[in-house]
Amino acid sequence: MAFEYIDNVLEGAKEQHLLRQRVVVDDICARTLAVDGRRYLNFASNDYLALGDRPLPPLKGRSGGHSSPLVTGYSREQAELEQRFCALYGFESALLFASGFSANASVLKALFAQAREGLIVQDKLNHASLVDGGLAANAQMQRFNHNNMAHLDARLGKSKAHHKLVVSEGVFSMDGDCAPLEQLRSQCEKHRAWLMLDDAHGFGVLGEGKGSAAVLKPDILVLTFGKALAANGAIVLASNKVIDLLLQSNRDYTYSTALSALQCEVIDTRLTQLLAADAERQHLSALIDYFKSQCAAAHLALMPSDTPIQPLIVGDSESALVMQNQLRDKGIWLSAIRPPTVAHNTARLRITLTAAHTEEDIDTLVSALEQCR
Template identity: 55%
Template sequence: MAFEYLNKTLAARQQASLYRQRIAFERVGPRFLLRNNTQYLNFASNDYLGLGEEPITGLENTLGASSSSLVTGYQSAHIALENYLKSKLNYQACLLFNSGFSANASVLKSLMNEANSEIFQDKLNHASLIDGGLAANATNTRFNHNDLKHLTRRLEKSKAQHKLIVSEGVFSMDGDSAPVAELEHIAKQHNAWLMIDDAHGFGVMGNHGLGSCDDIKPEILIITFGKACASSGAAVLCSQNVADYLLQFNRDYTYSTAMSPWLASATLSRLERLYCADEKRARLKDNIAYFKTLASNHNLALMPSNSAIQPLVLGDSESCLALSEYLKSNGIWLTPIRPPTVPHNTARLRITITAAHQAADIEQLINQLVDGLKLL
């Protein structure tokens, strides 16, 4: 029977406790969310600074761009957003995308198609980067996570003329940071370019929240607006030459309706607040430190991370699901992260701390984690 594998595969997913489902909420904020008229503490948000609850007023742009950026979709609101990012991040050019996934994947598959090209990716890179690399004609080479010696050996063995090193700035599932300055140094040593996806670093790290690459300048920098900026979409920062090339050959950009002009204006408004949000960044830093101190006091085996992402690895998916359900029954929403999003036997609760959380929230989370783990 045609397509009978669908039911078999879905059944296998359910049997392995890996089945995924969408969950609808009435309201989601950086501290609380509401589901079925029940309020939960939210420790699964990427709104790290809590900007999502701040109102945006006075926007007059239309909601829809109506067409591609290469037809009539590119408007003054997009130019204003691009110019702001170019000025703050010191790049010649900026291209806006409707999602970080699209930006990451399409840049790799369009840029790395020349013969004698090779992409060097950290093994824990986001799925969008992996998919983009696989869709390119370049050779794809993986190096062990944050292992500079392994990367160097890979580069030394490479015969490619066009080499691109790709890493996240802050890794989305582990929460640790890439050694971006060392990566830039290695790239220059081997006549390679560096591309950084700073989705989880931008807005939180660096001077005024300019991200993981505040002190360096990779040839290609990807930032997304759906995390600390509390908006949606992404931007590619690069040289004018790279931008011109992408305008000719990036099919995602060419054949997608442009970002909403209203969203571009709203994002610019949020970016201006983000740039001045040093107090929120300080509060977030304090909350992270407080969470880690309490976790250490209770011998919770967190992964080594100084970011807002604090993973608690349990190993098997069944335990993650059970602990997640226990937390929900006690007023805390924390999503289990299971394979294939993370490697086999590393299922985890991906705890995210925000500036909106209060000390009592963190204390409640720690106490419930401790009690829930005793029941596993």
């Protein structure tokens, strides 16, 4: 029988407590969500500034993308939105994508499509989209130990490749810690390498909203709109020549229907709200400090993080699932993150805080974590 292995794969995942299943969410906001008629405190949202809870003004844009951007899909709204991001971050040019995954993976493939002697060196904890793009690229890919500049230096120093690209996240999605941006830049300058930064989880939260790029400007910057911006899509910012190259060889961009004018209008509106959300960022920062102090008092060992992503390592996948379900019984919704998303024996509860939460919500969460420990 063809594809008989599927049953074995699914049964194996179930036995190892790694089977993934979807949950239908009836209603959601940054602070709470409802599933099967019950409302929970939501500590699994990436809507860090709670912008998704704000109503949008009346929108006038068209809902369809019509075609790919290289046919008739490149609207005035897209061009103006790209120009706004370029002005904000000091880049020459940009491309809008339907998703961050597509942007990350396709840029790496397209950048090296016609290169010889190429090397991609990625942080070991980079997002799957970056890893997939690197594996599919016409270049050698190596990994360096997480935020380990000595290991990165050794990787770059031993390579004879002419075209070298260092790739990192600004804020790492599963650990919540930040990349050492100045040190990354120093290594790139030392070894004549370019730096590509995926700032999905730093954008909107850090640097008065500009994210990690407020500290330094990489050669290629990817921002996604599905987290703090509370929208959909992504943008790649780079020099004119890099964007022109991507227009020639980026198959994801060439053969995908363009973002609609309506989506661009939503993104533009949310960007204005994000840049003005100083009070939300201050409240969120205070909540992070409060949560960390309460966990320390309760002897809950969080991973080192000053961002809204606050992981609590559990260890094995079964225990992580048990704690997840116990917390749901207590009205707390968060996710057990298991391999292969994270390394073996580092299954964790990934706790995310938002500006919609209160100190009382934090107290409820910490008390529940103590009881489930």
